Amino acid sequence: MDKLVHIKSILINKVLHHNVANTYTIAIGKETSSGNEISIVGNFKCATGEKFNFNGKWVFHKTYGRQFEVHGVEKITDLDELEIRNYLTSFDGIGPSRAKRIVDAFGKNTLNVIKKEHTRLVTIGIPSNIVQKVHNEIVKNDVVNKLVEGLRPYGISLRKINQIYETYHEDSLNILETNPYKLADDISGINFSEVDYIAQDKGIEHDCGFRIYSCIKHALFLASENGHTYLPADELIKKVNAILSFKNQMPVDNNYIMKVMLHMEEYKELIIEEDTAVYLPMYYFAERYAARKLYKIRESKYNIPLNKDLDEIIKEIQDEMGVEYAAKQQDAIKSALTDKVLVITGGPGTGKTTTVNGIIQALLKNEPRTKIELAAPTGRAAKRMEESTGKNAKTIHRMLEYKPFGDELKCGRNEDNPVDADVLIVDEYSMVDIILLDKKLRALENTTKLIIVGDVDQLPSVGAGNVLADLINSDVISVVRLDTIFRQAETSPIVPNATLINEGQMPNLDHKDFTLIEESDENIVAKLIVDEYVRLIKEDGLTLDEVQILSPLKKKTVCGSKSLNDLVQEAINPSVKGRPEVVFGSTSYRIGDKVMQTKNDYEKKCFNGDIGYIIDINKTGQDPIIIAKFDDQEIEFIGREEIMKLELAYACSIHKSQGSECKICLIPAVLSHKKMLKKKLLYTGVTRGKAVVKFFGTKEAIEYSVKNNDEDARYSKFYLRIQR
Structure with missing residues (x-):
């Protein structure tokens, strides 16, 4: 990793680009010591006339040449009167004349007056609406830059940092210092585990009430992701303590956790029904x-x-x-x-x-x-x-x-x-x-x-x-x-075999349209599935919509959907020199890829489980843009956070396939998926196929699924409420 360097007293002369959504900025600055102009890029907020110290590194851009890539920002508030006047003219409604009037009235204390006593500007003839806008923007710039410096080391994205400011405004920094757990409660996409690291670094006690409060909500949220609308109180307490004592931290007394739960109930943060069922209010x-x-x-x-x-x-x-x-x-x-x-x-x-x-x-x-x-x-x-x-x-x-x-x-x-x-x-x-x-x-x-x-x-x-x-x-x-x-x-083998599976009986695997390719080596199983997928697409001329790989498991094994997606992509849509490609984490996104949206996005009108195809990639700006077509609409995904909500979808988990159908289903049947091999899962996978279902693996894995009727029970009182 390149060593970070420190450059001091950089005066911003011109802002060439600023992305409001993620604060990515391209600016021209001047070193006040030498007078040299430098190109500055990075995620921070600035305006013409502001002065900064920067941490970062020098990089070379093939188009724009030598640039300083910002990793840390410290705003300098000790500006002379001319610098303050130049800075003020960067705001709408403040021209050179008004800037001079303000600085003449308040001198080098101008910025403090704007931050803390901004209504005083009205007394010298500056319209109140302009005063309010300038105050809001200066305060926001200061707070957001400090949040970036404090939170980026923990992997908190700039979009979330902006959300933090929009939620708490000037109180953002105080909350970060005194109760970072509040971020997990109030900011979508920030979870307990993330803020727990921040809190530990700030020396917050492991049995702090804030921590337990946030962990209780986190445990109930995780339960909802597993299908539960509530948890029994004793089970919730066990889960909370398991999370709290992660990484060898001291467990917390169960009675104290219960005390916090009762306090949360008093303030309607929880619903505790009949002293046993603990709900997040939305589910109750x-x-x-x-x-x-x-x-x-x-x-x-x-x-x-x-x-x-x-x-x-x-x-x-x-x-x-x-x-x-x-x-x-x-x-x-x-x-x-x-x-x-x-x-x-x-x-x-x-x-x-x-x-x-x-x-x-x-x-x-x-x-x-x-x-x-x-x-x-x-x-x-x-x-x-x-x-x-x-x-x-x-x-x-x-x-x-x-x-x-x-x-x-x-x-x-x-x-x-x-x-x-x-x-x-x-x-x-x-x-x-x-x-x-x-x-x-x-x-x-x-x-x-x-x-x-x-x-x-x-x-x-x-x-x-x-x-x-x-x-x-x-x-x-x-x-x-x-x-x-x-x-x-009855002419299709899928229907009678689905019925057999549902009755706990072994399906008939001898039909050409409902068959098992037997192989115990899972690496070979994965290769067989990919080879069959490629054959169906390239030789038989089927579309990507007509063939779907369905895996009981998403990750962890070579036959999980994540691994199979990577293998299929390399086989039918490999990386080509000169063709745009976006890489985040271990996933490459290429034009032509079949993708699935994994989170509801109401603004984009794109929902968890929707399938689309990448039709364009734009990498001319700092933030890559992927355009994907979902049925009748084309949707833009901008930057890492939005793009990583897309997964490759040549293969998907059986859970994610609900509500869909395809002509041919290819399903791995391997014992490394044993934890997920259950009758209902197998039945759901098989019934996605309209014409052909092909298993790859072993009869033992299929038989285990058929016999395993141990479905995960869900905590729900809805049926009881219907009866009342």
Whole structure:
């Protein structure tokens, strides 16, 4: 690593570029000792006329020549009167005349007056709105530069540093010194582990109340990422102490942790129900509201009366569409016309799509003016729903008219502005978590009919809750289970094999479209998968959308999706000299790569699990820009933080594949994935395939999955609340 050097007393003559989002700056400065001009680049805030000491290193840019790359900043406040006047003219509304008037009035104390007594400038004729803007900007520059110096060594990005200032303003530095744990509570993307390092360096005690408070919230957040809406109090205390005592730190007394929890409950930071279940408030209120709202919908009268005989409606539809509904399908259609809330569940090939089409036709035959909304959790699921029904379908987010509010979701459709629908039909409901259910129900009138469709045997949602299973297990909501496998599905080996897996039996692996390539060496397994992927794309002419590698595990093994992605990328989209490429960490991003968004970004309208393709890369500026196409929209990802929310997606985890389908699925079946080899995971992976499923590995791994019915239980009280 190059040794950092220190350059002193650099006066900024001109700011050539400043990126507001990440504070990347290109400026021309002058060494006051020698008068030499230098080019300065780096992440800091400055204005013409300001003076700094810089830590950094000299670099050579092929276009711009010798530059000083800034790593640390110290602003010099001891400016002479001419330097202060020049500095003030860098602000909008302050020309040379006003700058002279200000400095004549306050002399070398001008900047202190602006920071601490800025209203005094109004008394010499400077408009108050300009005074306020100059004050805000000078204070912000000072604080942000100090935050950069204090936080960059801990890997806190400039975007997050700006978020810190926008949250706390002048109090930012005080909070950083006295309670850095507050950053984890208030700033999206900063977690407990990051601030714990900062706090340790500042000498904050290991049993400090701030630390325990923040760790409790962190433990509950981690639990929500594992699907839980709450944790039992004793289990939460164990998890908190495990985190607190990480890296040989002293454990904290359990009674003291409980005392902090009770204090948090008093201030409504936690909900502790019946002295045992500890909730973050958002999950408690989501469960409670959703259960109450479902009760109100069930008990409220539907606006449209039943105008025709149900059997007559079904006969008309069968005659017109040339179909014959199974008994359970007829039950579902009838329930859709008579019940306010209905769940339809069934595996692949049981006719869920046909049933939904029948329900739509039945609703319209009963009353042609019925307003029906169709929705699904993901764009691809909504698109499939639209194709299969011939009706417009939206993602749930789009139906709710979401609006970005930081990293949170604010909905244009809510209790005050509900969705304009008599009936809402939502598909792929196994993917819906408790927060999305809460927001969706808030956007429905009590008179609206809700029809839910999904396969309860698939993996539950990535987010907290076990919504579809809870609705079914409540024994309060009307449920129809489709169980007839139709003839067109029987020709595919996927459907009967999925049924066998679901019943805990070994699938038939002898069919050419449902097979196992046996190999115990996992390095060879990975090579076989990559070779097959390349063959299907390059020789058979399939598209990247038609072939998907699905792995039980993301990392840690050569057959995890991360490793397989790297291998496939090198095989079908290798690095080419002269072609733009972005590298962050161990991931290279290239034009043509298939990528997946891994975090919800409401501003970009791009959501966790969305699949796209990189169509352009721009590296002319300091921050690289990747442009990716997701269905019908092109989205820019600027800089490290945004780009690293994209993962290569030639391979993905089975969890991430929920809601998607592809023609051919390639699945590693290896015992190093033993921790993840479970029946429900295998069933979910297999049912992603439409035509072909190929395993690579061993029968032992598949058999272990089939026999392992030990699903991870989720802590949720939603089904109990529905029953009340």
